[in-house]
Amino acid sequence: MEELDLQLLCQEISKKYFHKKFHHQITYNSRLKSSGGRYILKTGNIEINPKIETILGKEVLIGVIKHELCHYHLHQEGKGYRHQDRDFKMLLREVRGHRFIERMEPYRYVYACNSCGATFYRMRKIDTNKFRCGRCRGSLILDFSSEG
Structure with a gap:
């Protein structure tokens, strides 16, 4: 999937599940090794591990995007956006985002x-x-x- 397609997918997921617009950028970051994605507090952008879709499939990619959008929307609203916060756990459950993903590489x-x-x-x-x-x-x- 190209960067433009990823941006459009993220905006579509944000509208469908969160009923809010995603105003920032979502990009691939091949330097991410142990996580599916990350939300960057300072910029409001989201980075996704490109291996997610190629190895685990589009459904897992959508789950990871939902997870990162939970961080995004809660942070934008000034609510608890961290993993341990009640707001985050409730929203993640509501939109059925992924909390954990399976390992992409075997243990050494x-x-x-x-x-x-x-x-x-x-x-x-x-x-x-x-x-x-x-x-x-x-x-x-x-x-x-x-x-x-």
């Missing part, structure tokens, strides 16, 4: 606790001498690495 490292057997998934390698199990404080071992 899997660690296991020597004591309780708990499993921890990580994208980055951790120092097993420095970090302990969050459940029982036991020592961790590298269980799997997808590094070649």
